[in-house]
Amino acid sequence: MIRMRLLTRGRRLLLLPAAVLVVLGVSACGADGAPGDDATGDSDGGSITVFAAASLKEPFTALAEQFEDAHPGAEVTLNFAGSSDLATQLVEGAPADVFASADESTMESVRRAELLDGEPITFATNTLQLAVPPDNPAGIASLDDAARPGVKTVVCAVQVPCGAAAARVEEATDVELTPVSEESSVTDVLGKVSSGEADAGLVYVTDVRAAGEAVLGIALPEAADVVNSYPIAALTGSQESGAARDFVDFVVGDDGRAVLEAAGFGAP
Amino acid sequence: MELTAVRLPRWVLVLAAVGALFVVLPLVAMALRVDWPHFVPLVTSESARAALLLSLRTSLAATALCVVFGVPMALVLARTSFRGQRILRSLVLLPLVLPPVVGGIALLYTFGRRGLLGGTLETLGVDIAFSTTAVVLSQAFVALPFLVLSLEGALRTVGTRYEAVGATLGASRWTVLRRVTLPLVLPALVSGAVLSFARALGEFGATLTFAGSLEGTTRTLPLEIYLQRETDPDAAVALSLILVVVAILVVGAAHRVRPLGGPATARPPAPAVRRAAGAP
Numbered sequence: 001m002i003r004m005r006l007l008t009r010g011r012r013l014l015l016l017p018a019a020v021l022v023v024l025g026v027s028a029c030g031a032d033g034a035p036g037d038d039a040t041g042d043s044d045g046g047s048i049t050v051f052a053a054a055s056l057k058e059p060f061t062a063l064a065e066q067f068e069d070a071h072p073g074a075e076v077t078l079n080f081a082g083s084s085d086l087a088t089q090l091v092e093g094a095p096a097d098v099f100a101s102a103d104e105s106t107m108e109s110v111r112r113a114e115l116l117d118g119e120p121i122t123f124a125t126n127t128l129q130l131a132v133p134p135d136n137p138a139g140i141a142s143l144d145d146a147a148r149p150g151v152k153t154v155v156c157a158v159q160v161p162c163g164a165a166a167a168r169v170e171e172a173t174d175v176e177l178t179p180v181s182e183e184s185s186v187t188d189v190l191g192k193v194s195s196g197e198a199d200a201g202l203v204y205v206t207d208v209r210a211a212g213e214a215v216l217g218i219a220l221p222e223a224a225d226v227v228n229s230y231p232i233a234a235l236t237g238s239q240e241s242g243a244a245r246d247f248v249d250f251v252v253g254d255d256g257r258a259v260l261e262a263a264g265f266g267a268p
Numbered sequence: 269m270e271l272t273a274v275r276l277p278r279w280v281l282v283l284a285a286v287g288a289l290f291v292v293l294p295l296v297a298m299a300l301r302v303d304w305p306h307f308v309p310l311v312t313s314e315s316a317r318a319a320l321l322l323s324l325r326t327s328l329a330a331t332a333l334c335v336v337f338g339v340p341m342a343l344v345l346a347r348t349s350f351r352g353q354r355i356l357r358s359l360v361l362l363p364l365v366l367p368p369v370v371g372g373i374a375l376l377y378t379f380g381r382r383g384l385l386g387g388t389l390e391t392l393g394v395d396i397a398f399s400t401t402a403v404v405l406s407q408a409f410v411a412l413p414f415l416v417l418s419l420e421g422a423l424r425t426v427g428t429r430y431e432a433v434g435a436t437l438g439a440s441r442w443t444v445l446r447r448v449t450l451p452l453v454l455p456a457l458v459s460g461a462v463l464s465f466a467r468a469l470g471e472f473g474a475t476l477t478f479a480g481s482l483e484g485t486t487r488t489l490p491l492e493i494y495l496q497r498e499t500d501p502d503a504a505v506a507l508s509l510i511l512v513v514v515a516i517l518v519v520g521a522a523h524r525v526r527p528l529g530g531p532a533t534a535r536p537p538a539p540a541v542r543r544a545a546g547a548p
Contacts, residue, residue: 084498152398154480159498180398181480182487184495192480196382197397 046243047075049095051086053102053161053230054187055126058210059263060100060251066259067250074243082185083161090115090235097244100232100251102126103161107231117241120231123252125266126204127227128165130218131193131211138199143175143220146200154189154198157182161228162189166202169223177202190215204228206264229268295512302509303502310506318484319492320510326400326488327468330407334464338415339457343449345416346423357420364413371409372477379405380478402479403486407468414467415460422456423449459522466518470511 052060057080064076079086079096083106090096091113099115100123101107107120132140138151146153155177156163163182170177183189186203193201194214201215208217232251234244250256257267303310310316345357363371377383379396389396396402430452434444450457472490479486481495489511497504 082498088497088501154398157481157495157498159495159500179482181482183481184476184491184498188476188481191477195376195380197376197380197480 046073046240047077048097048238048240048243048247049077049079050098050100050247051079051081051090051094051096052098052100053083053086054080054185055102055204055206056080056100056230059259059265062259063251063256066255067247070250070255071243071246074246076247084159095237096235097238097240098232098234098247100230102230103164103228104231105164106161107233110233110235115235115237117234117236117238117244120233121248121252122229122268123232123256124230124260125227125268126206126230126264127220127266128162128169128202128223129205129208129220131190131201131203131208131215132199132218133193133196134213134216136216137196140200140218142218143169143173143177143222146202147175147177149178152180152197152199153177154181154183154192154201155179156186156189156202157184160184160186162186162202162204165226165228168226169202169220172226173220173222209264227266230265298505298508298512301505303506306502307506310503311510313503315483315487315492316489316503316507319487319489319507322400322403322484322487323469323489326403326407327465329404330411330468330471331461331465333404333408334412334415334468335457335461338412338460338464339419339450341412342416342419342423343445346420347428360416361413363410364417368406368410368471368473369477372406372474375402375405375409375474375478398480398482398486400485403475403488406474406478407471410471410474411464411467414463415457418456418460418463419453422453426452462518462522466515466522469514469518 050060050064060078060080064078067076068074081089083102086099087101087106087109090099090110099107099110101110101120104120104122107116110116111120130140130143130146132138138145138148140146140151145151155166158164158167162185166177169175180198181192183192186207189198189201189203190207190211192198193203194211200218205217208215232248234241234248238244251260261267341360345353345360378385379389379402380386381390381397396405430448431444434448435441439447470490471488472494475481475486475488476491476494481487481491487495489507493504493507493511496507
């Protein structure tokens with residue numbers, strides 16, 4: 001008797017994962033079967049996944065909404081992370097339709113994996129600025145101030161795009177910073193500054209703007225020549241290549257330009 | 269007498285096998301990706317050595333902190349009873365289940381320059397921001413529950429019988445603690461310390477949030493792996509493997525000290541008691 005009951009319970013337990021798989025499979029089919037995957041022209045619908053650099057979070061969230069309004073039936077899923085992270089995920093086979101990177105070398109690594117559908121298009125640029133806590137306790141007014149001994153300055157590590165840009169700024173201005181920390185992402189640099197742990201941090205102009213009142217931006221005219229370019233491209237793995245290309249056109253076009261400019265991005 | 273194996277339903281074995289594969293397969297997959305010809309140069313680069321050395325130093329310091337504060341905490345939780353003890357125990361164990369980044373934020377608001385104690389520490393001339401001390405604090409924060417948990421469990425298992433005998437025979441509180449209680453739970457203390465060390469070695473989120481990342485000062489091995497992954501995945505994989513090997517050694521050591529369900533903690537303490545009683 002007891003044996004019997006155990007067995008049935010066992011069967012039921014086994015059914016649970018099976019049921020989950022069935023549900024997942026059905027929903028995946030639903031996504032695949034969505035209409036409107038013609039190769040050219042304005043597609044009416046289609047669900048696309050956009051992998052975008054973390055610094056694009058605000059403008060791309062707005063752009064995705066506008067795109068959905070302009071293309072009835074279209075659905076844009078956004079995935080924001082560090083560009084290098086996203087590139088690694090793409091190369092390892094993550095399903096996505098569009099990739100927007102914060103620098104060209106990261107896009108290049110995706111191109112080398114032969115995942116790009118067409119040439120990448122540069123759609124925005126970004127420059128660096130010093131972020132300081134709102135009350136600016138160390139009295140930072142220039143890059144030289146950030147290099148003073150005793151000032152806790154935080155930068156990105158050279159392995160990530162914002163750190164590579166910071167190194168180029170140092171080179172261009174001949175100022176040598178002695179950072180107390182080299183963070184893995186611009187978000188971490190901003191966090192250290194807005195919490196008051198650091199006196200200054202070298203971040204993108206757009207990050208300072210997006211942070212609102214949490215930090216104060218100190219413009220660096222001497223760093224104006226160090227420009228990060230943001231390329232965007234549709235991906236070959238896309239099931240909705242029409243919608244993917246439409247989204248790229250939308251970002252590169254006037255609507256995209258306006259939103260990006262409002263977020264502080266420069267023209268390509 | 270040989271213990272006859274309990275016959276389990278077959279589906280239990282199947283699910284157990286799937287579960288085991290789920291844990292083991294990713295490690296195998298990672299080992300397969302290691303660039304063996306370049307393994308040694310990858311893991312002995314200057315930044316890798318600095319990170320490993322820093323990790324070992326800070327983890328040892330954090331383990332020491334855990335022992336110094338964790339042993340009294342476990343004793344208080346296991347041997348006394350007071351109002352709110354259950355709540356206190358839950359709070360102490362909280363870092364175990366808390367996402368480390370949350371721990372980092374909490375530490376920032378406590379020991380940070382603008383944190384609860386930041387002003388006081390600054391007056392005392394202590395500057396924790398971006399220092400190795402911040403790393404040790406992060407590691408101790410997440411590792412402490414491991415020691416408290418394993419030691420408290422052992423203390424409850426061995427019970428108070430031998431301690432009571434020691435006390436009746438005239439041993440002072442300190443003598444009972446030193447000659448009876450601690451020797452009884454020594455295996456659990458060692459395995460708890462080893463687990464704390466392992467947890468400290470793997471600490472990532474709280475360190476990243478609270479301490480920063482600078483080679484030789486705050487960039488521990490997990491942070492180095494996270495950073496290398498951006499540009500040099502081969503180095504990241506090689507260093508990851510080092511951490512896996514260290515983790516396996518550590519977990520193996522912890523289990524040797526206290527076989528699961530084994531009677532190691534219940535060793536008869538008679539000689540200890542006798543000596544305790546004989547002590548002045």
